[in-house]
Amino acid sequence: MSEPPAKHFLTDPTHLVTTALHSLTLTNPSLALDANQKVVYLRPSARLPTQTVSLLSGGGSGHEPAFGAYVGRGLLDAAVAGTIFASPGKEQVRAGIERCFDDDGKKEKEGRAVLVVVMNYTGDILNFGLGVEKAKAAGHKVEMVVVGDDVGVGRTRSGKVGRRGIAGTVLVVKVAGALAATGASLEEVGGVARRVAGNLVSVGASLTRVHVPGRSGPPDPEVDEVLATEEVEVGMGIHNEPGSHRATVDLVELVKTLLAQLLDWRDEDRAFLNVRKEDEVVLLVNNLGGVSVLEMGGITAEVVSQLAKDYSIKPVRILSGTYMTSLNGLGFSITLLKLADTGLGPGKSMLELLDAPTEATGWSAAVRTETWGSEFGPARDTTGSAGDGTKPSNLRMDAARAKKVLEAGLQRLIAAEPDVTKYDTIVGDGDCGTGLKRGAEAILDMLRRTELSDDPVVAVSQIIQVVESSMDGTSGALYAIFLNALAHGLRSQSTSSSTQITSQEWAHALQSSQDSLSNYTPAQPGDRTLVDALHPFVKTLSETGNAKEAAEAAKKGADGTKGMKASLGRTVYIGGSSWQDVPDPGAHGLSVFLTGIAEAL
Numbered sequence: 274m275s276e277p278p279a280k281h282f283l284t285d286p287t288h289l290v291t292t293a294l295h296s297l298t299l300t301n302p303s304l305a306l307d308a309n310q311k312v313v314y315l316r317p318s319a320r321l322p323t324q325t326v327s328l329l330s331g332g333g334s335g336h337e338p339a340f341g342a343y344v345g346r347g348l349l350d351a352a353v354a355g356t357i358f359a360s361p362g363k364e365q366v367r368a369g370i371e372r373c374f375d376d377d378g379k380k381e382k383e384g385r386a387v388l389v390v391v392m393n394y395t396g397d398i399l400n401f402g403l404g405v406e407k408a409k410a411a412g413h414k415v416e417m418v419v420v421g422d423d424v425g426v427g428r429t430r431s432g433k434v435g436r437r438g439i440a441g442t443v444l445v446v447k448v449a450g451a452l453a454a455t456g457a458s459l460e461e462v463g464g465v466a467r468r469v470a471g472n473l474v475s476v477g478a479s480l481t482r483v484h485v486p487g488r489s490g491p492p493d494p495e496v497d498e499v500l501a502t503e504e505v506e507v508g509m510g511i512h513n514e515p516g517s518h519r520a521t522v523d524l525v526e527l528v529k530t531l532l533a534q535l536l537d538w539r540d541e542d543r544a545f546l547n548v549r550k551e552d553e554v555v556l557l558v559n560n561l562g563g564v565s566v567l568e569m570g571g572i573t574a575e576v577v578s579q580l581a582k583d584y585s586i587k588p589v590r591i592l593s594g595t596y597m598t599s600l601n602g603l604g605f606s607i608t609l610l611k612l613a614d615t616g617l618g619p620g621k622s623m624l625e626l627l628d629a630p631t632e633a634t635g636w637s638a639a640v641r642t643e644t645w646g647s648e649f650g651p652a653r654d655t656t657g658s659a660g661d662g663t664k665p666s667n668l669r670m671d672a673a674r675a676k677k678v679l680e681a682g683l684q685r686l687i688a689a690e691p692d693v694t695k696y697d698t699i700v701g702d703g704d705c706g707t708g709l710k711r712g713a714e715a716i717l718d719m720l721r722r723t724e725l726s727d728d729p730v731v732a733v734s735q736i737i738q739v740v741e742s743s744m745d746g747t748s749g750a751l752y753a754i755f756l757n758a759l760a761h762g763l764r765s766q767s768t769s770s771s772t773q774i775t776s777q778e779w780a781h782a783l784q785s786s787q788d789s790l791s792n793y794t795p796a797q798p799g800d801r802t803l804v805d806a807l808h809p810f811v812k813t814l815s816e817t818g819n820a821k822e823a824a825e826a827a828k829k830g831a832d833g834t835k836g837m838k839a840s841l842g843r844t845v846y847i848g849g850s851s852w853q854d855v856p857d858p859g860a861h862g863l864s865v866f867l868t869g870i871a872e873a874l
Contacts, residue, residue, distance in 0.1 A: 279484030286357050286487035290334045294354060297341050301634050304344055310368035311361065313341045314351040317376050321346060323456040327373035330390045330446050331366070332397050333358045335485070336511060339443060339597040342635025348450035349633065350387075353401075357485050357600070358512045360396030366404025374413060386414035386459035390446050390466060392438025393421035416459060418466045420445050422473040422608065424534050425508025425516040427542030436545070439511050440559040440597040441473035441608040444627065447636065451629035452621060465615050469623060472611040474535045474546045478516070478527055479509040479561060479604025486600075507531070511561070511599040528575050529583070531607055536584055548611050550585035555610040555627065560595040561602030569593060572605055590627065590645065594637045663734040663760075666767035668774045672727040676720055678873040683713040685869030686862060693865075697858035705858040708746055713866075715743035729774050730767070733760040748859055751794065751803065758789035780815040787811050798830070800840040803859035806831040810867055824864070824871035831856050831864035 283289040294313055298304045303319035306312070320327075330340045331353030340352040353369040355361035361369075366389075373387045389405055391397045398419060408415045422441030431437075449466040457465075481500055500506060500519065507530055508516025522530065538544045548554060558573045573593040580586040589612070597606075612623045628642040687710050694706030719739045726732045737756045744752060762782030763774070787807060796802040798809070809826035817823070834857040 279486075281484075281486045284486055286485070289486055290354060290356060293334070293337065294341055297344070297634070301345055301632065303346065303632065307368060307372065310365045311354040312351055312365065312369040312372055313344050313354070314369070314372040315344055315346065315349075319346065320350070321454055321456075324454055325384045325386065325456065326453040326459050326462045327351065327385070327387045328390065328446060328450045328453050328462070329353070329369050329373055329387055330442075331355070331361055331369065331401070332392055332394070333360055333512070335600045336597050338595065338635025340446070343443070343446060343450075343633045345631055345633030345636075347454045347629060347631030347633065348636060349446060350453075355396075357487075360394065360400045363400045363403040363407070366401050367407050370404055370408045370413065370415060384458075386416075388449060388453070388459060388462050388466060389415065389417040390442065390449065391417065391419055392442050393419050393435055394438065395434070397438075414459060416463045418445070418449075418463060418470060420470045420473070422470070422475040423477075423508075423510065424474050424543045424545055425476045425510065427517070427540075429542055437510055437514070439475045439477060439608075440557060440606045441470075441475040441610065443559075443596045444473065444555065444557060444608065444610050445469045447631070448623055448626040450631065450633075451626035452615075452617075454629070455621065457617070457621070461617060465617070465621075465623075465626075468613055468615065469610065472546060472613050473608065474548075475557075475606055475608040476507075476531050476534050477509055477511070477559075477561060477604055477606030478531060479506050479599070479602050480504075481603050482506075482509075482513045483562070483600040483602045506604075508534070509604060511597065511602075513599070524572065524575055525579075528572075528579050528607075532576070532579055532583065535607065535609055536586075546609070546611060548584075548586065548609060552586075553589045553612040553624070554586055555590040555612065555624070556580070556588035556592065557596065557608035557610070558591075558593040559597055559606045559608065561604040561606065562595065562598030563601040563603040564605055569605065576607055589624065592638055596635075596637075663731055665728050666730040666764050667769065667771045668729050668763060668767050668778070669727055669771055670729050670732070670774050672725045672732070675729075675732065676725045678870050679725075680717060680720060681873035682866045682869035683717050686710070686713045686866040687717075689862060689865040693858045693862045696855040696861060699855050701858060704746060705748060705862065708744055708748055709862045712740055712744035712749070712752070715739045730760050730763045733763065748803070751790065754793055755786050755790050755807075758786035759783065761789075762786050776814070776818040776820070780811070780818065783811045784815055796840075799837065801834045801837045801857045801860075803857065803863045805834050805837075805857060806860040806864040806867070810864075820874050821871045824867045827864040827867045831860040834860050 291308060294306055294311060297313050298306050303316055304313055305316050327350035329351045330349055333355040335357040340349060341354060343349045344352050351369045351372050353361045353365050370387055374385060389401055391401045402417060405415050405417045420438045420442040421436030423437040423439045445466050448469050449462050452465050453462045503521045504519045505522060505527060506516050507518055507520055534543050536548055538547055558576055560569050577591060615621055615623060690706040690710040693709060694703060697703050697705035716736055716739050726735060733756055740756060741753050759782055762785035766778050796804040798805055806827040809830040810823045813826040814820060814823035
């Protein structure tokens with residue numbers, strides 16, 4: 274199989290990296306950039322006066338916001354960037370360490386030290402390690418902590434190299450940076466950083482390999498770079514490295530597999546951390562760069578659900594977002610941090626340090642410690658709707674017949690979904706058909722579960738509740754407004770005694786609701802909207818009292834939208850001529866529904 278060539282706004286990788294680093298100084302005025310060495314650092318004047326230990330990290334570019342955007346008060350003091358997916362050189366690292374000791378020409382503060390935190394990759398260890406040794410040789414006090422949290426590749430395959438460093442590294446630098454900000458010593462900051470790193474496990478998964486800007490062409494399918502459409506790489510690294518295996522699974526099964534790799538203590542190849550249900554755990558669900566915010570929400574909910582159900586683990590903190598990427602990787606990773614005692618007393622626990630404020634623009638955790646500790650009760654209402662308190666009227670109808678007629682119209686509408694979707698794909702965003710079908714199915718479900726009232730006002734109100742909860746978008750709002758106005762129009766005709774509703778009363782109420790709808794939309798007949806079907810239906814029903822003639826008028830109006838130039842909606846922006854051959858999707862759907870009703874009367 275093959276993939277289309279990747280598209281990028283910036284295709285020169287050198288220019289891309291340098292401009293991205295420069296942007297960090299634009300969004301945080303306390304930062305500066307050594308462009309030649311690709312070092313982002315906290316200006317000496319912005320350092321906390323009590324802080325003696327500076328924190329430095331870095332690695333290849335392409336993992337943003339790591340690590341440049343983590344420079345800021347309360348987190349990193351400097352970050353060194355290599356080219357995309359490549360370690361920075363030893364001179365860059367040396368320059369970064371020197372920046373941490375730079376006090377704007379003033380005498381170096383006594384006790385000043387630097388802790389370097391790097392991920393477990395050979396190039397990073399060698400280049401950062403050499404920079405550390407050169408700094409020591411120059412008389413500086415420097416230590417290095419290496420983080421390897423990835424369980425995607427087990428002990429057997431990783432051998433002497435050990436686990437790769439991935440998103441869990443972010444938690445190490447956040448805790449260590451917050452501790453350094455309190456004025457802690459190098460021994461304390463380094464010790465806590467190692468303790469956090471030793472209590473971390475992470476694993477990722479991706480639907481595809483990423484394309485690096487500047488590299489020619491799409492991935493080569495002949496060298497196994499391309500995943501099949503239905504495949505996911507379990508345990509994929511953040512540089513396109515292969516994971517443990519490929520699988521064809523849905524999200525539920527995928528999360529189950531990932532959590533087993535993290536938590537199954539019986540897996541001798543991956544049992545790096547023993548997490549028991551009584552342990553306090555921090556959960557980080559990280560976007561590898563290309564997953565939508567919407568999907569990340571669904572992924573996070575699934576992870577939290579399975580942790581509770583299968584492992585009796587309820588995380589004390591849940592972080593979800595973009596913390597360490599693989600360019601625009603279409604994947605995510607899960608990190609679990611088992612909290613352990615730092616031994617440093619109140620205010621310096623792992624959790625308190627994780628919650629501590631920072632000015633680093635890449636760190637996203639808006640919820641305060643006090644909020645996490647509050648008792649708010651159930652997060653979701655599972656008791657169902659309590660109803661809208663609709664007052665009954667004195668109008669009456671044959672509820673059984675109304676239900677039968679309504680079901681006929683709804684079933685016709687559901688059957689028409691493919692056509693409506695096809696039309697809306699040409700002239701809109703393609704969601705009209707599915708939206709109408711979803712609403713129709715929800716009403717049918719309500720009719721199966723609930724007895725339809727013989728009071729037309731109450732019956733319409735029953736339908737309104739379903740429409741408002743199941744239909745969204747423009748059509749959902751229009752139908753909800755129309756139906757609420759219809760209920761009001763019916764109620765206004767209720768007398769002091771119980772009477773059977775007539776077709777004229779229905780027509781009057783429909784006319785009233787159509788007039789109300791015009792208060793919220795400028796749509797008129799001829800604008801290529803559902804009004805082109807609604808208006809002739811209401812007009813004909815008012816004039817003749819004949820539903821079949823009214824439905825025929827609605828169909829004629831819908832068909833008449835073919836070739837009609839739109840004045841409202843997304844169709845206004847459609848180019849070409851394909852829209853001229855199809856009716857307005859909303860008008861077509863409404864006419865089908867009305868035809869179904871008329872035929873069942």
